[in-house]
Amino acid sequence: MAACTMITAIGATGVAARPTQARYALPHAQIGSRIPSVQAVGRSTPAPGPLMRQRSARGMTPVQASSSSSANISNPAPGDLKPNTAWVSYNTLALLYGALGVASLVAPIALVEQAFFATPTVVAADAIRILGSTFVLVALIANRLSAAVDTNRLGNDTYKRLNLGLVVYGVASAVILWTSPAPATSVTQALATALSAATTIVAGRAFLSSEGSSLSPGALLNGLGNAAKTVLDTKNLTTLTYGVASVLASIAGAALLYGRLPGLEDYWLVHPIGSVGVYALRQLGAGALLAATVLYTLKDAAGRGRLRATTFKSLNAGVAGVSAAVLFTIAGWVRSGSLATSVIATSELAAAGWLLATVLYQYFYAPRDAVEDIKSAY
Numbered sequence: 155m156a157a158c159t160m161i162t163a164i165g166a167t168g169v170a171a172r173p174t175q176a177r178y179a180l181p182h183a184q185i186g187s188r189i190p191s192v193q194a195v196g197r198s199t200p201a202p203g204p205l206m207r208q209r210s211a212r213g214m215t216p217v218q219a220s221s222s223s224s225a226n227i228s229n230p231a232p233g234d235l236k237p238n239t240a241w242v243s244y245n246t247l248a249l250l251y252g253a254l255g256v257a258s259l260v261a262p263i264a265l266v267e268q269a270f271f272a273t274p275t276v277v278a279a280d281a282i283r284i285l286g287s288t289f290v291l292v293a294l295i296a297n298r299l300s301a302a303v304d305t306n307r308l309g310n311d312t313y314k315r316l317n318l319g320l321v322v323y324g325v326a327s328a329v330i331l332w333t334s335p336a337p338a339t340s341v342t343q344a345l346a347t348a349l350s351a352a353t354t355i356v357a358g359r360a361f362l363s364s365e366g367s368s369l370s371p372g373a374l375l376n377g378l379g380n381a382a383k384t385v386l387d388t389k390n391l392t393t394l395t396y397g398v399a400s401v402l403a404s405i406a407g408a409a410l411l412y413g414r415l416p417g418l419e420d421y422w423l424v425h426p427i428g429s430v431g432v433y434a435l436r437q438l439g440a441g442a443l444l445a446a447t448v449l450y451t452l453k454d455a456a457g458r459g460r461l462r463a464t465t466f467k468s469l470n471a472g473v474a475g476v477s478a479a480v481l482f483t484i485a486g487w488v489r490s491g492s493l494a495t496s497v498i499a500t501s502e503l504a505a506a507g508w509l510l511a512t513v514l515y516q517y518f519y520a521p522r523d524a525v526e527d528i529k530s531a532y
Contacts (some may be wrong), residue, residue, distance in 0.1 A: 237303055243356040244300035250349060252293035258286025259479075266430055269342040277324060278431030280483045285434055287479035288441030291448065291472035292353075295320065298465045299360070310366040312451055312465065313392040319447035324354030326411070326440040334436070335431035385450060390456050395512045396453035402505065403446035410439030445476055452513075461520035470513040477510035 200384065257265050262282035266274045294314050302313045328350035331338065338346065384442050385401060388394040427435070448469050455466045484493075493499045 178350050205241060237306075239355070240308075240360060241300050241303045243352070244296045244303065247349075247356060248293045248296035248300065250293075251289045251296065255286045255289030255293060258282050258289060262286070268339075270336050270430055272336060272428075272430055272517065274430045274434075275426055275428045276490075277427050277435055277487070280486065281427070281431055281434035281438060284476070284483055285437055285441065286481045287476045288438065288445065290475050291441070291445065292320070294468045295444075295448070298468050299357075301465070302358040308360050310457070314361060314364050315447055315451050317341050317357040317364070319444050320357035321354050321361060323444045324350045324352075324357065326443070327353070327437065329409075330433065330436045330440060334429075334433040336433045353524055367368060385453070387457075392456045392461075392512065392516065393453050395509065396456055399505075399509050400446045400449035400453060403442045403449055407439045407442030407446060410435050412436075412439075441476075445473065448473060452516075456516070456520075459521065461516050466520075467517055470517040474510055474513045474517065477506050477513065481506040481510060 190230065262279045263274060266272060266279070266282060299308070299316060299320075300311060301306050302310070307313060307319070328347055331343065331346050331350070386394070386397045388397065452461070452466060452469055452473070455461050455463070460466055461470070481503065484499060487493045488499050488503075
């Protein structure tokens with residue numbers, strides 16, 4: 155839980171991304187009327203992203219546009235990702251994880267047979283379906299990070315949390331794959347390792363670029379302490395739900411990473427999970443830690459009245475998918491008699507059902523922030 159809390163805490167460090175306005179050589183007279191003043195919006199205006207620069211360049215003379223473009227290309231800020239590269243990388247990750255998620259949800263048995271040359275047990279196949287919903291969540295996160303590249307918002311706390319969450323997710327996925335008791339085929343091993351490495355590198359470079367020289371162990375520890383203090387701070391029932399869900403997801407993730415919980419097959423499940431099931435549980439642990447990061451991010455957004463923004467609607471949709479997968483899977487285990495105790499089934503059904511209802515309601519009916527225009531939400 156500590157690892158996950160550290161991930162979710164990064165936005166609480168109070169460390170801002172270094173200024174990047176100097177990178178853009180647009181004349182002041184041309185951009186002054188386009189960008190609101192600090193006093194007008196009550197907070198610093200983000201530096202223009204690639205698309206904003208293109209729009210601003212439309213009113214420039216050919217000489218000005220050429221000069222500005224050359225300055226941006228030849229003198230990038232140290233450590234910054236090239237916008238086009240980052241955009242393509244995030245969207246590629248979104249497509250790959252999305253395809254993997256759909257395959258896991260639709261045909262889990264066939265997928266396991268191709269990846270491991272083994273037939274999963276019934277319980278393991280159900281776990282693979284839940285795993286598929288976490289892959290879709292990763293795809294949605296990557297999609298929103300690609301959108302943040304266009305508006306140059308990767309330095310905002312929301313996207314720093316998500317990037318750091320993907321870094322931990324990528325590293326954990328690679329370790330889980332290489333230590334799995336169910337050996338994958340050589341092709342699966344290579345492809346899955348490449349995907350995990352790409353996730354870690356893309357998100358890691360973006361995170362380090364946004365932090366710059368301000369990143370330090372002390373800042374991370376400070377963020378960890380602030381997150382521990384605020385994760386259950388409540389302004390209303392919505393923030394309480396997200397906070398509690400984040401804590402529970404952290405605990406579940408840490409436990410599932412162990413793989414075979416003490417007494418799992420004797421106390422929780424009637425049917426065995428097999429070696430593929432152990433792999434699926436561990437990978438679900440990594441997904442649960444990432445979900446905890448997302449839930450903390452949504453809690454923060456709810457406290458600021460930002461849940462109507464596109465990024466948070468997408469994250470709510472991803473959490474809804476995971477909650478629905480857990481809810482229907484456990485309901486199926488109850489009907490088939492796979493669960494050894496009704497107490498666990500009842501508690502898990504109640505928790506998944508309440509979270510699903512909350513995120514769906516916030517997706518469709520989240521109140522608009524009365525102070526700031528929702529179009530400026532990040």
